Amino acid sequence: MGIIVNRDTKVMVQGITGRQGQFHTKLMLEYGTKIVAGVTPGKGGTEVYGVPVYDTVAEAVREHRVDASIIFVPAPFAASAALEALENGVKIIVIITEHIPVKDTIKVISYAKRVGATVIGPNTPGIITPGECKVGIMPHHIYRPGSVGMISRSGTLSYEIAVSLTKSGIGQSTCIGIGGDPVVGMSFVDVLKLFREDPHTDAVVIIGEVGGNLEELAAEYIVEENYSKPIVAFIAGRYAPPEKRMGHAGAIVMGRTGSAESKINALKKAGVEVAQKPSDVALLLRKLLRK
Amino acid sequence: MEYEAKNVLRSYGVPVPQGMVVTSVEEAYEAARKLKPPFMVKAQVPVSGRGKAGGILPANSPNEVKAIAERLLNTYIKGFHVKSLLIEEMLSIKRELYFGITVSRADQTYIVIASQEGGVDIEEVAEKSPEKVMTIRLDPWLGFQPHHARLAAKFMGYSGGALLSLENIFQSIYRAGMDYDAELIEVNPLAETVDGEFVALDARIIVDDNALFRHKELQERFLESLSPDEREAAKHDLAYVDLNGDLGVICNGAGLTMATIDVVHLLGGRPANFLDVGGGASPERIAIAVKMLLFNPKVKVILVNILGGITRCDEVAKGILDALKSADIKKPLVVRLVGTNEDQGRRMLSEFGILVVNDMEDAVRQAVEMVREG
Numbered sequence: 001m002g003i004i005v006n007r008d009t010k011v012m013v014q015g016i017t018g019r020q021g022q023f024h025t026k027l028m029l030e031y032g033t034k035i036v037a038g039v040t041p042g043k044g045g046t047e048v049y050g051v052p053v054y055d056t057v058a059e060a061v062r063e064h065r066v067d068a069s070i071i072f073v074p075a076p077f078a079a080s081a082a083l084e085a086l087e088n089g090v091k092i093i094v095i096i097t098e099h100i101p102v103k104d105t106i107k108v109i110s111y112a113k114r115v116g117a118t119v120i121g122p123n124t125p126g127i128i129t130p131g132e133c134k135v136g137i138m139p140h141h142i143y144r145p146g147s148v149g150m151i152s153r154s155g156t157l158s159y160e161i162a163v164s165l166t167k168s169g170i171g172q173s174t175c176i177g178i179g180g181d182p183v184v185g186m187s188f189v190d191v192l193k194l195f196r197e198d199p200h201t202d203a204v205v206i207i208g209e210v211g212g213n214l215e216e217l218a219a220e221y222i223v224e225e226n227y228s229k230p231i232v233a234f235i236a237g238r239y240a241p242p243e244k245r246m247g248h249a250g251a252i253v254m255g256r257t258g259s260a261e262s263k264i265n266a267l268k269k270a271g272v273e274v275a276q277k278p279s280d281v282a283l284l285l286r287k288l289l290r291k
Numbered sequence: 292m293e294y295e296a297k298n299v300l301r302s303y304g305v306p307v308p309q310g311m312v313v314t315s316v317e318e319a320y321e322a323a324r325k326l327k328p329p330f331m332v333k334a335q336v337p338v339s340g341r342g343k344a345g346g347i348l349p350a351n352s353p354n355e356v357k358a359i360a361e362r363l364l365n366t367y368i369k370g371f372h373v374k375s376l377l378i379e380e381m382l383s384i385k386r387e388l389y390f391g392i393t394v395s396r397a398d399q400t401y402i403v404i405a406s407q408e409g410g411v412d413i414e415e416v417a418e419k420s421p422e423k424v425m426t427i428r429l430d431p432w433l434g435f436q437p438h439h440a441r442l443a444a445k446f447m448g449y450s451g452g453a454l455l456s457l458e459n460i461f462q463s464i465y466r467a468g469m470d471y472d473a474e475l476i477e478v479n480p481l482a483e484t485v486d487g488e489f490v491a492l493d494a495r496i497i498v499d500d501n502a503l504f505r506h507k508e509l510q511e512r513f514l515e516s517l518s519p520d521e522r523e524a525a526k527h528d529l530a531y532v533d534l535n536g537d538l539g540v541i542c543n544g545a546g547l548t549m550a551t552i553d554v555v556h557l558l559g560g561r562p563a564n565f566l567d568v569g570g571g572a573s574p575e576r577i578a579i580a581v582k583m584l585l586f587n588p589k590v591k592v593i594l595v596n597i598l599g600g601i602t603r604c605d606e607v608a609k610g611i612l613d614a615l616k617s618a619d620i621k622k623p624l625v626v627r628l629v630g631t632n633e634d635q636g637r638r639m640l641s642e643f644g645i646l647v648v649n650d651m652e653d654a655v656r657q658a659v660e661m662v663r664e665g
Contacts, residue, residue, distance in 0.1 A: 020571075020601075041359025076504055098570075101502035102394055103472050106431045109399050125600070137570075139600040139630055154546020155570070159598050160651060163629070180545060182396050182474075207548055212396040236549035239534075239556050242566075247530035247567035249501065250396070257414075277554050279652055 002050065002129030002174035003149070003201075004092060004118065004193040009133050013038045014057070014081045015072035020096070020143035024072070024137050025049055031134045036064040039081075041131055059086045068092035070126065070135050078122065079104030080096050091176045093185070094135050095121035099249075111205050112185065119185025124177040126226050127153035136177070138162075146171015148285060149195040151188055151205035153180050153214075154248065157236055160278050161207060161291075168282040171203040179284065180248030182211070188218035196229065203230045203289055205281055206272070210237035211251040211258045230288040233267045235260045292335045295375045295512075296494040298469065301477070306490045310379035313526045319360035322378040322621055323353035329381040332359045336371035337516050339495065346369050349381060382492070383485040388447055388460060389413050391477030392435070392468045395428070402499075403427040403435060403465075405443035409480035410492075435465040453487065460489055472502030503514045519530040520564075520583065527579050536561025538662050539584035539593040539622075541577075543568050543602045554652060560659035563590045571601040577610025578617070591665070592623045594658040596651055597632025608636035612643055623661050627654035 011028070015021040016038025026049050029035055035051050044055030054060040057069075057211040069090045075080040078097040085093055086108070093112065100122045112119045122125055127138015131145035142159060144166045152158035155177055162175060173195075178186050188206055195201045208215040215235065222231065238260040240246045242253045253259050264274050273284045297307045311322040312335065320520055323330055335347035346348075346368045350356045356378060366373050389409035395402045407423040408416050417424045425446045427439050437458060444457035460481075467474035475497040482492045503510045514522050524531030530545065536550070538560045542548035547569040555562045564587070568580050584590045597607050607628060627648045628636045637647045648654040 016367070023601075029309060059371070075501065099501045101505070102474060102499050103431075103469070103502065106394070106400050110431045138602060154544060154549075156542070156544025156598050156600070157546030157550050159600060159630075160547055160550065161548075163598070173358060173615070183399050187397075209549055214396065217397060225331055234550070236546050236553060238553045239562070240549060240552075241532065241534065244532045244565075246549050247569075248563055251545055251549070276557060277652065278550055279650075 001120045003198050004131055004133060004174065004176070005068060005127055005133045005135050007032070007132040008049055010034050010036045010067045011133070011135055012036065012057070012060055012066045012069045012165045013051070013072065014063070014069055014085065015042055015074075016051065016053055017043045017046070018072055020137070021072035022048055025051060027140070028134055029284055031140050033133050033135060036066060040277035057084045057090070061088045061090070066090050068094065068135055070094045070096060075099040075101070077100050079108050081118070082108045082119070083111060086115055091117045093117060094124065094126050095119065095179075096124060096126060096137060097121075098123045100181070102181070102183050102195050105181065109183065109185050112250050115150055120176060121179040121184060122174070123181045124179035124184070125158070127174065127176045129174045138175070142166055143175065144171040146172055147200060147202040148205060149191075149201040149203070150197070150205045150207065151178050151191045153209050153250070154207060154236065155180075156279065158207050161205065161234065161281050164279050164282045165285070168286065170282055170285055172271055173198060180252040187214050190219045192221060192227065196225075196227065198202060201229065203232070205285070206231060206233040206267070208235045209248065210231060210240045210246060210253050210260050211248070213257060215263035216266040219270040219272065222270040222272065231272045232275060232281050232284045232288065233272050234278055234281055235263045235267070292337050293493060293495070294335055294375075294385060295334060296496045297491065299496060300464065300491055300494055303461050303467040304343070305463050305467075305478070306488065307494075308382055308490055308492065309378045310377050311358070312375050312377050314375045316357055316360045316364065319376055319378055319638060320353050320357040323350070323356035326378060327380050330350060330356055330616045331379045332356055332363065333377040333379065333380050334363050334368055334373045335375040335377055336368050336373060338369045341368060346373070362663075372463050382482065382490060384482045384492075385485050386483040387480035387492075388483065389416070389477070389479045390443070390464060390481050391475065391479065392465055392473070392477045393477075398428050400431055401429045401569045403429065403439065403443060405446055407447050413479065423570065435462065437462065456489060458501055466578040468496070471496060472499045472505060474499045479607040503637065523583065524566070527576055529566060529576065529580055531583070534562045534564050536563045537589055538658055539563050539566070539587065539590035540596070541566045541568060541580050541593065543570065543572060543597045543598065547596065547598060551594070551651065554655045555594070558656055558659050560655070560662060563587065572607070572610070574610035574613060577607050578614040580612055581614035582618055585614065585618045585622055590622065591660050592625065592661045594654060595624065595626045596654060597626075597628050597630065599628075599633065602630065603632045604628045604630055604636030605632040605639065611645070612639065615643070625654050625658040625661065627651055
């Protein structure tokens with residue numbers, strides 16, 4: 001089953017006729033994701049891999065049930081695409097697009113809260129419930145169905161850890177990339193709450209990095225709620241120099257805040273096992289799951 | 292930089308001290324003669340904490356200004372070349388305040404920060420005496436309303452006409468911040484003069500680089516603020532950060548790059564750089580990345596760690612080979628290549644005699660050993 005998306009989720013692709021949109025629509029369809037419609041203004045009436053394309057979201061939702069939208073629209077127009085989906089009642093929005101101005105992202109997230117919708121991203125590889133549904137761009141062959149939930153701020157690093165989990169025989173319930181931008185729709189805490197209620201998730205992996213304090217807030221939450229499921233974390237950027245942006249817009253240590261050390265300490269204090277290297281995550285999980 | 296932030300604020304109606312930007316000693320002297328003494332001479336570098344680093348000095352006469360200009364121009368402050376100075380009239384200050392607007396990640400919105408104490412590190416004030424600092428979370432659809440501005444002015448201890456003029460100033464700062472897509476706009480200190488006027492003594496605007504497509508005029512300035520290597524990388528959509536070691540690192544994805552650097556350290560190596568080629572990098576982009584490290588004299592060994600999702604391993608291999616063939620410098624290379632089209636990529640590299648490794652840690656270990664063996 002997994003959280004947020006499952007085998008019954010009906011998906012719309014915004015920006016479906018673009019290079020990335022087309023390519024990943026094909027891969028998602030191959031994985032079994034139920035893609036019911038695409039939207040590209042000016043391309044209404046055409047098809048992409050058998051998926052009907054509309055000019056507006058309004059038309060797409062009139063013709064189909066749409067539970068989730070995945071957005072491949074270029075940064076200058078991505079926020080407007082997200083707002084169009086939200087206004088038309090779509091409740092799950094996955095924004096793959098990188099480099100969206102933070103001012104635009106803030107508006108989208110604030111509006112989504114008002115209408116009770118979930119935003120994943122921006123700057124995310126998306127979400128996958130292995131064996132059932134992928135609304136994202138991750139290389140899906142590296143995942144296996146199982147009982148470990150993954151939450152990550154970084155795409156490729158989450159792939160790295162997924163590869164090593166799968167190799168060690170540890171499958172995943174749902175893997176979510178919350179996104180590498182300073183402001184993102186879902187936080188670690190938001191996803192931890194969902195994993196806590198999910199009967200198919202027995203343990204959780206948190207993949208964090210320098211910048212901001214989402215990991216510290218997760219640690220506070222784990223302590224306050226006396227979180228019942230075991231958690232293993234890896235934090236990237238122990239050696240990131242201060243005030244330098246490490247690739248991700250959100251990965252930057254400012255003054256005393258946002259360092260890997262502060263995140264690692266907070267998580268350790270909350271009883272979370274923190275891995276030194278990506279490959280240690282699988283080892284630590286094995287130990288915890290055996291108990 | 293300060294003078295640019297002040298120009299912006301002035302154009303939005305925020306009072307700033309009389310001043311002039313100069314780039315030579317002679318200009319500094321002439322500027323001082325046109326302004327009223329005493330003066331402040333301020334080095335224009337894009338970094339905070341200039342004052343403590345000796346970049347802001349008082350002067351009583353044009354001759355003193357000239358002497359200071361001789362001392363400051365073309366020196367370096369916190370690693371930045373001092374190419375210009377701001378010569379300003381010095382004001383008589385009664386009180387220093389702080390006002391800023393920034394993005395709060397945890398709140399997922401903009402927050403306004405108003406402090407009864409300015410002129411110092413605002414984080415320090417917030418830590419030591421939190422009662423002096425007020426934050427207001429903004430609803431992005433409502434923005435910063437006039438009553439928010441009055442709330443902040445009241446909190447700073449003002450009423451009557453002073454409250455109303457602060458309301459105007461705060462609103463103007465907010466408008467400037469939003470119009471320029473600022474991640475941070477701050478006036479620190481915001482000074483109350485002995486005549487009861489409010490003046491922005493220093494100001495800083497950090498524009499969101501993702502929004503530069505809306506501010507074409509700032510694009511050029513953004514590139515100038517980078518080091519030569521960072522600029523070259525930015526032109527090709529590569530994320531580059533200079534580090535101090537001798538092992539060159541190229542990866543795809545920011546998180547994987549950071550993790551690779553961490554593992555290099557753990558296994559006893561010293562990374563020379565952070566270089567993220569991003570997602571779906573073309574052979575051309577890979578080639579540019581490899582060449583950057585080939586030509587970097589600090590780099591003794593190059594480690595390429597790719598986990599291809601959108602990125603295709605055969606294209607990565609082609610990029611690496613193109614770079615090696617076109618440059619006449621030879622350096623040892625360790626490549627870890629996993630993901631889409633990995634078999635093709637590995638074959639291409641092996642045929643050329645390049646070491647291809649399966650596992651990330653193995654790759655790092657071998658690269659670190661190669662550096663050690665020289």
